[in-house]
Amino acid sequence: MTAEDGTPPAGEPPAASGAPDAGAADAGAAERGADDAEPSAAQVEADYLATTIWAQVDAALSGITATPVTAEEERSVIDLVVRIPPRELVAGLRALRSSEDLRFDYLRCLTAVDLEEEGVDIVYHLYSIGGKQNVTVKCRLPADRLEVGSATAVWRAANWYEREVQEMFGVRFEGHPDPRNLLLPEEMTDVFPLRKSHPLAEIEVLQGEGIAYEEGEL
Amino acid sequence: MVTSTPEREFETQELLINMGPQHPSTHGVFRMVLGIDGELVTEVVPYIGYMHRGAEKLCETMDFRQGVGYMDRTEYLANFNAELSYVMAVEKLAGIEVPERAQWIRMILCELNRLSSHFMFTGAFGTDVGVFGTAFVYSFREREVIQDLFEEITGDRLMYAYFRPGGLGWEVPDNFEQRVQEVLLSAERGIRDMDGLLTQNEIFLARTKNVGVIDAPDAIDWGMSGPSLRASGVPMDIRRDEPYLYYPQLKFDVITGETGDVFDRYYVRLQEMRESVRIVEQCMERLRPGPILPERMPRMLRTPPGEVYVRTEAPRGEFGIYLVSQGGNRPYRLKIRSACLSNLQALRDMTIGHYVADAVIILGSIDIVLCEVDR
Amino acid sequence: MAMSPSRPPGATSDTPVQAPPLPGAPAEPHIAPLLPVEHPADAPGLVPVERRPGKALYKTLLPGVLQVPADLVLAMGRKSSLWPMTFGLACCAIEMIATYMAHYDLDRFGIVPWPSPRQSDVMIVAGTVTKKMAPAVKLLYEQMPNPKWVISMGACATNGGPYTRYDRVLQGVDKIVPVDVYVPGCPPRPEALIDALISLQEKIIEDRKVLGA
Numbered sequence: 001m002t003a004e005d006g007t008p009p010a011g012e013p014p015a016a017s018g019a020p021d022a023g024a025a026d027a028g029a030a031e032r033g034a035d036d037a038e039p040s041a042a043q044v045e046a047d048y049l050a051t052t053i054w055a056q057v058d059a060a061l062s063g064i065t066a067t068p069v070t071a072e073e074e075r076s077v078i079d080l081v082v083r084i085p086p087r088e089l090v091a092g093l094r095a096l097r098s099s100e101d102l103r104f105d106y107l108r109c110l111t112a113v114d115l116e117e118e119g120v121d122i123v124y125h126l127y128s129i130g131g132k133q134n135v136t137v138k139c140r141l142p143a144d145r146l147e148v149g150s151a152t153a154v155w156r157a158a159n160w161y162e163r164e165v166q167e168m169f170g171v172r173f174e175g176h177p178d179p180r181n182l183l184l185p186e187e188m189t190d191v192f193p194l195r196k197s198h199p200l201a202e203i204e205v206l207q208g209e210g211i212a213y214e215e216g217e218l
Numbered sequence: 219m220v221t222s223t224p225e226r227e228f229e230t231q232e233l234l235i236n237m238g239p240q241h242p243s244t245h246g247v248f249r250m251v252l253g254i255d256g257e258l259v260t261e262v263v264p265y266i267g268y269m270h271r272g273a274e275k276l277c278e279t280m281d282f283r284q285g286v287g288y289m290d291r292t293e294y295l296a297n298f299n300a301e302l303s304y305v306m307a308v309e310k311l312a313g314i315e316v317p318e319r320a321q322w323i324r325m326i327l328c329e330l331n332r333l334s335s336h337f338m339f340t341g342a343f344g345t346d347v348g349v350f351g352t353a354f355v356y357s358f359r360e361r362e363v364i365q366d367l368f369e370e371i372t373g374d375r376l377m378y379a380y381f382r383p384g385g386l387g388w389e390v391p392d393n394f395e396q397r398v399q400e401v402l403l404s405a406e407r408g409i410r411d412m413d414g415l416l417t418q419n420e421i422f423l424a425r426t427k428n429v430g431v432i433d434a435p436d437a438i439d440w441g442m443s444g445p446s447l448r449a450s451g452v453p454m455d456i457r458r459d460e461p462y463l464y465y466p467q468l469k470f471d472v473i474t475g476e477t478g479d480v481f482d483r484y485y486v487r488l489q490e491m492r493e494s495v496r497i498v499e500q501c502m503e504r505l506r507p508g509p510i511l512p513e514r515m516p517r518m519l520r521t522p523p524g525e526v527y528v529r530t531e532a533p534r535g536e537f538g539i540y541l542v543s544q545g546g547n548r549p550y551r552l553k554i555r556s557a558c559l560s561n562l563q564a565l566r567d568m569t570i571g572h573y574v575a576d577a578v579i580i581l582g583s584i585d586i587v588l589c590e591v592d593r
Numbered sequence: 594m595a596m597s598p599s600r601p602p603g604a605t606s607d608t609p610v611q612a613p614p615l616p617g618a619p620a621e622p623h624i625a626p627l628l629p630v631e632h633p634a635d636a637p638g639l640v641p642v643e644r645r646p647g648k649a650l651y652k653t654l655l656p657g658v659l660q661v662p663a664d665l666v667l668a669m670g671r672k673s674s675l676w677p678m679t680f681g682l683a684c685c686a687i688e689m690i691a692t693y694m695a696h697y698d699l700d701r702f703g704i705v706p707w708p709s710p711r712q713s714d715v716m717i718v719a720g721t722v723t724k725k726m727a728p729a730v731k732l733l734y735e736q737m738p739n740p741k742w743v744i745s746m747g748a749c750a751t752n753g754g755p756y757t758r759y760d761r762v763l764q765g766v767d768k769i770v771p772v773d774v775y776v777p778g779c780p781p782r783p784e785a786l787i788d789a790l791i792s793l794q795e796k797i798i799e800d801r802k803v804l805g806a
Contacts, residue, residue, distance in 0.1 A: 001673070031419055073523040077310045106454075107441050108529065108554040109538055123540065125527050125555075129438060129452065132459050132578075136527065157441025160563050183267035185725050193761065196273055201760035203753075240680055249728055267727040270760030271749075279758075291755065291779075294684035338687075365691075376688060378779050410623050428776055455749055550698035589683050 046068040052080035053102065053133050060099030064092040069138070078132040081124070090149035093124065097154050100140045102131045110151070110161035112169045114195045118141045120169055124151070141171065150176040168194040222230075230256045236573070239268045245581070246588030247341060249566075259471035259571050262566045266559075270592040282308050282383055282519045287551065290377040292554060293302035293590045296336050298324070298331040299471040301381040306462065307381040307528040307539040311521040320385035325463050326398065326501045327368070327380070328530075329494040333405050333534035334364040336487045339585045340412045343484060347425050353415060360408035367401050383519055385511040398502060401405040402495055409491050417485065426456075426481035430568040430580035433478055440567070441560035444535025445486045446584050450478030456531040468500045487533075487585070520547050527555075534558055534585055554593050556562035558586040671714065671740065672794040678713040679706045680733065682720025685747040685780040690717045694770035694782035704790055710736040713795065716770070717786075721749035721756055722763045734770045742797075744789050745772045748779040755779065 049055075054068050057080065069081035084092040096104040108125035115121060124137040126180055141148055150173040151158040160172045163182040170192040173179065180186055184193070192198060237419040238249035247268035253261030262355050273292050277285040285308075293300035302324060309316060337357040344353025364376050370376040371390050380387045391397075416422050433443075437450040446452055455472040457465045475482030521543045529538040535557025542551040561584045568584075569577050622684050652660040681689060694701050707713040710733045722730055734743065745766050748754030753764040766772060773796060775787045 013428075013560070032351070036340075064389065075524065077524060077526040079527060105438055108536065109527065109540060109553065111551075111553040113551045114540055115470040120434055129454055134527075156439050157560055157563065160559060181267075185267075193272060193759075198275075199760075200279065200758040201277070201762075201764075203757060203764065239726060240733055246686070247729075268723060268729070269721065270725065271721050271723055271762045273756070276756065276759055277615065287755065291684055294687060354690070355695045358691060361693070362694075362696045375682060375782060406745040 040079075049184075050073075053135065054080055054082075055097070056099075056102050056133075057082060057135055059094055060102060061092055064088045064095060066092060076136055079136045081136045082140055083138050083140065086139050086141055086148050089122075089137075090151060090154065093126075093137065093151050093154050096126060096135065096137070102128045102133055104128045104135065105130075105155075107151070107155040107157040107161075108134075110158055110165065112165045112194075114169055114170060115140075117143055120146055120171055122148060122165065122171065139153050146171045147174060148172075149174050152176055168192055170195070227450075228511065229510045232260065237577075245586055248581075248586065248591075250577075250581075250590055252541065252550075252569075252574060253486065253573055257575075259569050259572055259574055259577055262503045262569045264565055264576070266588070267592050269578060269588045271589075273593045274552050274554060275464075278549055281367050281547055282549070283311075283523070285410045285549070286379050288383065290379055291589065292539060292593055293534075293587060294376060294533065295375070295587055296335045296533045297378050297410055297535075298381065299335075299530060300537055301378070302463075303528050303530045303532070303537050303539045304541075305381045306530065307526050307541040308519070310528060311524055311541060311543055312383065312519060313522075314515075315511060315512060316385055317509045319506060321387060321463050321507045322501050322512070323390060324381060325465070326498050326505070327371070329501070330364055330367070330398075330401065331495045332373045332396065332494045333360050333491055336433065336491045336506075337361050337364075337405075337408060339487055339533075340416065340484070343579070343582045343585070344416055344422075346579045347416075347422055349415065349419070349422070352577060353412070356408065356411055356415065359475045362403060363401055363404045367397050368467065370397065373406070382511070384515050385509075387527045388563045389510055390583065393496050394504070395502060398498065401543075402498060405491070405497060409488065409495070413488060425576075425579065426484060428477065428479050428481075429576050430480045430483075431478050431570060432564055432568050436567060437525075437564065440564035442535070442564055443560060444533070444556050445473075445490060446532065446535065446564075447481055448473060449475035449482035451476060456529055456536060460529070462528075462530060464501075464504075467504070468497055470497050480579055483583040483585075519548055520545065529555065532557060534587065534590070535561060544549045554590075558584070558588075558591045558593060562586055564592060609732065613738075639791050643659065662701075664801040667797075668798050672797040674703045674705075675742075675793065676705055676713045676789065677715040677717045677744075677790075678705040678710050678733065678737070679708050680716060682721065682726070683749065685719035685749070688780045688783055689717055689746065689786065692786045692799045697783040697787065699787065699790070702787070702790060711732075711738065713737060714740070715742045715744060715790075717744045717746050717772075718750040718766045718772075719746045719780075721754065722766045724761050724763055727763050728770050729771045730766065742773045742793055743770050744774045744786075744793065746786060746789070747781055750775065751777070752776050766777060 002215050016025060048070055049068055052068070058066070065085055067098070069075045069083060075081055104126040106127040106129050110125070111123050113121040113123060119140055119142045122139045122141065127133070138170045139148060144191050146169070148171065150162055152162065153175070159178065160182055162176055163178070163180065165171050165175075166173060166179060167181040167184045167189070181188060182192070222250055233254045235252045235254055236249070236363035237252060239247040242369030246470070249265040249268065251263040252259050259309050259501065273288045277288050285304060289300040289304045290297045337360045341357030356370060368378060369375050371378040371394070383436070392513070400564040432450055433448045434452050438452060443454070449473050453472045453474050456462070470493045473486050473487050473493065523543055523545045525539060525540070525542040527540045529536050538556055541549050541556065542549070544550045565584065568580050572580065600667065650661065650665055654660050714737070715735055716737060719729065728767070734741070745751045745787050747754060750766045753762050756762045757764050763769070774789045774793050778785050
């Protein structure tokens with residue numbers, strides 16, 4: 001949500017707090033549903049959000065455009081998934097880390113999902129050791145601009161995970177302190193093995209002499 | 219312990235020492251370049267990826283049930299724990315209810331696997347510290363006993379592929395309960411032996427105490443997990459904090475260390491082995507006859523679109539499976555969250571400022587499995 | 594001459610060793626003992642067997658003095674003290690360690706793990722060889738002194754195994770180093786590795802002319 005919409009305080013009931021975002025249509029629908037109770041889908045959505053920690057996450061993310069993922073085919077079975085646009089991502093992550101009641105101080109996992117022409121999703125799994133709560137932050141990068149800010153300043157744990165995503169998916173993390181390849185050879189910067197377009201290898205039937213690799217070919 | 223460089227009386231030259239990728243004490247194919255000033259380590263640059271073989275990519279081309287085999291080969295010292303994360307992820311996505319007996323047997327096997335994995339750690343770590351051979355021989359004696367039981371159940375010594383989405387591959391043998399009791403007896407003896415061989419050894423204590431200290435905020439920031447994190451005094455155990463299987467019904471303690479040094483990382487693991495014995499004993503009391511697979515399992519397992527991140531407490535820490543499905547019978551994306559990768563990131567912080575001889579035991583104390591790091 | 598006691602003189606390596614039948618055992622004339630056993634010709638149920646024609650590995654010059662070719666002595670020395678390099682790559686390394694340990698006890702074959710390539714004879718490639726690791730494997734092989742042998746342990750080292758379709762994995766270690774014995778299995782049991790080492794010992798005896806003195 002954005003700041004000019006009027007940020008609801010932390011204690012507000014979860015059904016209404018997912019609301020005032022001009023950019024996100026589904027969140028707006030949740031508010032209408034609370035008023036006149038006409039589309040049941042919105043009510044289902046609000047009920048789903050009420051079972052999650054969206055209210056607290058929303059409070060922590062004041063001033064940042066964040067939308068919860070509520071569609072059944074996209075949301076996670078266990079955790080709440082929140083989408084943040086790329087330009088506000090690092091600020092959002094920092095806000096989640098420094099929020100008062102839920103201090104997401106532990107970066108469980110950082111990875112990416114290649115959606116081919118739709119771009120790449122960067123996925124952050126966060127955990128609050130004190131509050132024992134989880135949230136998943138997603139960020140969709142367009143296919144023609146695979147760039148996002150680095151989270152290494154927020155959690156040092158992001159360092160190797162970002163290097164891995166960079167070499168495997170070709171996403172550039174701006175401000176990464178050490179953007180070398182992690183798993184692949186260091187000079188291999190134009191091959192992205194975990195992309196869907198990267199083919200599997202052909203099985204070489206021949207063995208023994210004749211197809212021995214030369215130096216530098218490996 | 220040396221925390222700061224002592225005053226120099228004469229000029230020394232900085233050297234770079236390469237360790238690995240093949241080195242007897244790197245626990246696999248791990249390479250690190252140590253910057254040395256005299257005997258002190260001034261810089262550590264780890265290089266990984268020598269065992270990167272694309273388990274995630276290959277799983278995306280395989281049926282859900284076939285992926286179990288890759289989990290075994292990814293985390294080959296705690297296979298059952300790795301399989302558990304994967305099958306739980308598939309079950310959560312597909313909405314499969316697992317019968318009670320299958321869950322209890324899973325818990326028993328996972329805890330026994332934790333025992334055998336920690337025995338591997340004590341053996342390898344003892345070798346690193348200098349109890350060459352002895353610790354390894356004793357720990358492999360215990361591992362063979364546990365592996366024999368696993369072989370009787372699953373048919374293989376190392377790659378079990380026994381957990382299936384929905385339950386287990388087949389029923390355990392008839393003498394399962396008696397065999398587990400025998401294994402527990404032997405494991406208790408083994409824990410006692412290790413305690414006597416290592417914990418009460420003065421040289422061992424002198425080498426491990428106050429070496430490689432990492433404090434709690436740093437450990438959390440680096441994303442460490444499992445015994446390595448608990449040694450720093452953070453009581454984070456997924457079995458207790460975010461319960462899965464039937465762990466809430468059981469009594470067990472979460473062991474934490476105090477200083478976060480190499481000795482604590484060893485001692486937390488040793489104590490955890492005692493807890494694992496306790497857990498298995500309680501599980502055996504609650505094990506009842508029953509089905510081990512749901513009544514109706516589809517021949518072709520399909521999941522609705524969605525995603526799930528399942529994490530379980532493996533012997534080395536949090537083993538997570540992030541599974542994205544777009545419908546169909548194979549994962550769209552499978553990410554293996556490796557505990558060792560995060561633990562290994564903190565190696566640089568732990569090692570700098572110590573003697574070069576301690577670099578090896580600090581690496582040994584975080585108990586890495588390189589196949590899990592590189593996947 | 595230090596031949597194993599179970600193998601009587603005159604037996605070449607392809608002659609199966611069989612215990613002589615027990616005196617009280619029922620006679621089975623079609624399963625004749627293959628080795629010369631001295632029995633009285635009129636003993637009931639026992640048929641004397643003629644010595645198989647074969648080339649003896651040595652000559653008896655005088656009683657108690659044998660003449661043995663030097664290459665045989667060298668080959669037997671080599672085969673009886675194989676030192677494999679401790680070189681674990683992946684999962685197979687765990688089974689390799691288990692084979693060295695007390696339960697399977699490779700030491701009784703004179704096989705001792707050695708942590709340096711410069712003093713070892715055998716490289717057991719235990720695990721997947723990735724293309725990033727391949728130059729290091731090749732370098733290790735080149736660092737070993739001659740004569741040297743390579744055992745490819747497990748499916749991954751042999752042809753890539755379950756990871757063969759991933760393009761960062763080398764499809765078999767025999768593309769970079771010559772392999773003497775392949776061990777099937779994923780991972781092979783310790784017995785399979787012991788069998789591979791015994792096969793390698795036989796191969797060393799058979800190849801002694803090629804390797805030379």
